[in-house]
Amino acid sequence: MTTSDEGDSESQSVRRDFGALWHPFTQMSEWSREDPLVIERGEGNALIDDQGRRYLDGVSSLWCNVHGHRHPKIDAAIRAQLDRVAHTTMLGLTHPGAAELAERLVGVAPNGLTRVFYSDAGATAVEIALKQAFQYFALRGETNRSRFVSLADAYHGDTIGAMSVGYSEAYHRHHRPLLFDTIRTTPPHVFRWERGLDPRAALQVAIDEARRTFEVHGDEVAALIVEPLVQGAAGIWPHPPEYLAELARLAKEAGALLICDEVATGFGRTGTMFACEQAGVEPDLMCLGKGLTGGYLPLAATLATEAIFEAFVAPYEELATFFHGHTFTGNPLGCAAALASLDVFDDEQTMAHVAEIVPLLHGRLDADVASLPQVGDVRRVGLMVGVELVQDRETRAHYEPALRVGYRASLAARKHGVIIRPLGDTVVLMPPLSITKDEIGQLVDATIAGIREVTGA
Numbered sequence: 001m002t003t004s005d006e007g008d009s010e011s012q013s014v015r016r017d018f019g020a021l022w023h024p025f026t027q028m029s030e031w032s033r034e035d036p037l038v039i040e041r042g043e044g045n046a047l048i049d050d051q052g053r054r055y056l057d058g059v060s061s062l063w064c065n066v067h068g069h070r071h072p073k074i075d076a077a078i079r080a081q082l083d084r085v086a087h088t089t090m091l092g093l094t095h096p097g098a099a100e101l102a103e104r105l106v107g108v109a110p111n112g113l114t115r116v117f118y119s120d121a122g123a124t125a126v127e128i129a130l131k132q133a134f135q136y137f138a139l140r141g142e143t144n145r146s147r148f149v150s151l152a153d154a155y156h157g158d159t160i161g162a163m164s165v166g167y168s169e170a171y172h173r174h175h176r177p178l179l180f181d182t183i184r185t186t187p188p189h190v191f192r193w194e195r196g197l198d199p200r201a202a203l204q205v206a207i208d209e210a211r212r213t214f215e216v217h218g219d220e221v222a223a224l225i226v227e228p229l230v231q232g233a234a235g236i237w238p239h240p241p242e243y244l245a246e247l248a249r250l251a252k253e254a255g256a257l258l259i260c261d262e263v264a265t266g267f268g269r270t271g272t273m274f275a276c277e278q279a280g281v282e283p284d285l286m287c288l289g290k291g292l293t294g295g296y297l298p299l300a301a302t303l304a305t306e307a308i309f310e311a312f313v314a315p316y317e318e319l320a321t322f323f324h325g326h327t328f329t330g331n332p333l334g335c336a337a338a339l340a341s342l343d344v345f346d347d348e349q350t351m352a353h354v355a356e357i358v359p360l361l362h363g364r365l366d367a368d369v370a371s372l373p374q375v376g377d378v379r380r381v382g383l384m385v386g387v388e389l390v391q392d393r394e395t396r397a398h399y400e401p402a403l404r405v406g407y408r409a410s411l412a413a414r415k416h417g418v419i420i421r422p423l424g425d426t427v428v429l430m431p432p433l434s435i436t437k438d439e440i441g442q443l444v445d446a447t448i449a450g451i452r453e454v455t456g457a
């Protein structure tokens, strides 16, 4: 440890952390053996630690940062809001930011979504969509529509309802008895699940399974929930737009609702403002979080069609009200950040920038990463990338989990000035949309160095 003031403050932070903190998704026995990075500041696409070292934020601070850190326009908007009020409730009151943002979100969202219900996290946006779908059918007297269809290995958040429509062998192990029963259908994941099939054949197998699912269960389904185009936390598993379009068609044909969980894919991450646009799909409910505020503050939203909204509009005594709301729902600081973030999309032509940098990123991945001896698969849609490390490229055999290869490769990349975080043995890259061409080079070079160091390639 250094004896400088900064060093002292670092060790004090670490001491306090080790003494009093419990980190999310973290095995604390490993954490307490590490030398944690203490982030003090952010600047553009970089995070800066308490020793003054700069790191490229290669996973957008858990997939949420959009325009970089400390963006002057978003900072100013939050400061200006702070001079008005930091928080006021949406239960029985409204405020200008929430109202303006709702109108703006309806303006950028896919057609048909006309109502915005705020909350404060991706998981709560999902809970709300599930409860709205369920209550919608209950209010219509269709009480048989009480189940949900979701994709194998889906991830929709960590609360009980969101977990119930998700699936993870590791994450759900101890809570399975608490989860409600969900109908699963398997997406066309060529590398692992449909081995031996080419993408076309795998797509057909997946569509056939979805079709059978709706044939058997169609009239008991309230909604199909899907992460459009990319299943993120499952390991960055893309599916073709045709699959999403067919799922949407099957749900509609069965009289069920379609919920698009755009918490991770929304706000430009896949190359369009929302991923479902690429399949020409118009969901009945859409969940937004993460990038909604530019990745600044905890604000989320569930967007609904007018038809769903209207089913809840009735005299009070009928108890059709949607009795759901969190304390910080529609927080004014979050709304101010979100409005400023939408302005930045226009001012900086963010999506045009994304269109320019995505081919560059994909080109580097194809040219320099896919060929590394221990890289089994490079999966990417827009700025969402998963590099799966395998012990054997031919057999696609996994590494022993105890080797923690993905984790160690990500830590090794840190020495090259880049912060990334894996999902199992899949190294995830998900930079802010504002990443520059030079920074893409840095991101890919550090990833290669990290993988080489750990796999001995």
Ligand code: PMP
Pocket: 063, 121, 122, 123, 124, 126, 155, 156, 157, 158, 227, 232, 233, 261, 262, 263, 264, 265, 289, 290
């Ligand atoms: N849905 C998806 C698709 C996600 O990727 C996530 C988080 N990674 C969530 C929901 C949950 O969001 P939060 O962590 O904000 O609750």
